[in-house]
Amino acid sequence: MTDKNNKIPFNEDNYTHNINRNNERKLDRRGFMKTLVGAAGVFAVSSLPWGVLAAKELNGLGDKKYPKHKITDEKSLPIGDAVDFAFPGEHDSAILIRLSEKKYVAYQNACTHLRCPVFWKKDEGEMLCPCHHGKFDVNTGEPIAGPPRRPLPEIHVKVENGAVYAVGVKRYEA
Amino acid sequence: MKRSYLPVAFLLAVLMLNLIFTQYMVHQYFYEHYTNTIIAAVINVILFPVAFLIYKKGVNVHD
Numbered sequence: 001m002t003d004k005n006n007k008i009p010f011n012e013d014n015y016t017h018n019i020n021r022n023n024e025r026k027l028d029r030r031g032f033m034k035t036l037v038g039a040a041g042v043f044a045v046s047s048l049p050w051g052v053l054a055a056k057e058l059n060g061l062g063d064k065k066y067p068k069h070k071i072t073d074e075k076s077l078p079i080g081d082a083v084d085f086a087f088p089g090e091h092d093s094a095i096l097i098r099l100s101e102k103k104y105v106a107y108q109n110a111c112t113h114l115r116c117p118v119f120w121k122k123d124e125g126e127m128l129c130p131c132h133h134g135k136f137d138v139n140t141g142e143p144i145a146g147p148p149r150r151p152l153p154e155i156h157v158k159v160e161n162g163a164v165y166a167v168g169v170k171r172y173e174a
Numbered sequence: 175m176k177r178s179y180l181p182v183a184f185l186l187a188v189l190m191l192n193l194i195f196t197q198y199m200v201h202q203y204f205y206e207h208y209t210n211t212i213i214a215a216v217i218n219v220i221l222f223p224v225a226f227l228i229y230k231k232g233v234n235v236h237d
Contacts, residue, residue, distance in 0.1 A: 029177055033229050036185040040225035043192040043218050050199050051215030054208035 069166045071096050071106070074159065082120035084109070087155055087166040094155055095120060095127075096164060097138060104164055107141050107152035118152065127152070181232025188225045192218060 027035075066088040077083055082097040087108075095109040097120050107127070109118040116131035126144065127136040134146030141152035154170040199214035 029179070029182060030233055033182055033185055033232060036182075036189055037222075037225045037229045039189055040185075040192055040222045043189075043196055044222035047196065047199060047215040047218035050203055051212050051219075054203060054211035054215070057206070058208045058212075 064169070066166075066168055068158070071157070071164045071166055074162045074164060077164070080122050082122075085166070088169060093117060094166070096155075096157065096166075097127075099138065102159075104157045104159065105138060105141075106155035106157045106166060107136075108155060108169070109152065111148055112143065112150040112152060113146070113148040178232065181228050184228045184232075185225055188221050188228065192221055195221070 069085070069087050071085045071087075072083050077096070077098050079098050079100060082095050085094050085096060085106075086092055087094045087106075093109055094106055095118065096104060096106040098104055107118070109127075110116070111118050111129035111131065111134050113129065113132060113134050116129050118127050118129045118134075118136060120138070121128045125138060127138055127141075129135070129146065129148065132147050134148040135144050136142065136148070136152055137144050141154050143149060143151060153172065155166050156168040156170060158165045158167050195214045195218045199211050199218065202208075202210040202214065
C-alpha cells in the first residue's frame, strides 16, 4: 500500500504519450472542399452590401429631396449678374449667376478650402474667394486656381413662370 | 471506395464563377448599372448553396 503513491504511473519520461499529432495539419480532400464552400459563403455574404447599395440607388434613396425654393425673378437679375440666396438650409449660403438669357448656374458659395464666401467677378468671368485667392470655373464649379481642390457643390435650378427656383443639390462625386 | 475528385473540380468552378461575378458586380456598380449589380449579387448568393450541395453530395457518396 505504501508503494502506491510513490510509483510513476507510466514507464515513460513524459505524460504526452497519448497525444498523437501526426498529419494534424494535413489538408485532405474533404477539408479542401470545406474550405471551398466556406470561400463561396464569404463571397455570398460580401455581395450583400453591394446589392443593397445598388437597390438603394435604383430606388433613388441616394438623392435627397429638398422643397423647391424661389431665388429671384428673372426680370430683377440682368445677364452677367449674381444674387445670393440660401439653399437648402437657411445657413447654406449660395450664389446664383445668370450667364446668358437662358443659362443660370448656382453653387453653394462656401469655398471648399476654408469656407469663406465665394464672389462672382463679373469683369473677369470667374468666381473668386478673396481669403486666399481661390478661383472657380463659373460653368462647372471646378477649382482653377488657389488652394481649393474640390469643386463647389452645384445647385440645380429651374426657371418657371419668370422666376428662378432651386430644386436640388448635385451629388458629390469624388 | 475510390475517391472522386469531380466534386472538387465543380467546387473550384463555383469559386471561379464567384470571382467573375464579384468583379462584374463591383465594376457594374461603378458604371452605375445598378440592375446588373443586383443580378450579379443574387448569382453570387445562389452560388453558396450550390457549393454546399456539391460538397454534401461529394462527401456522402464517395467518402
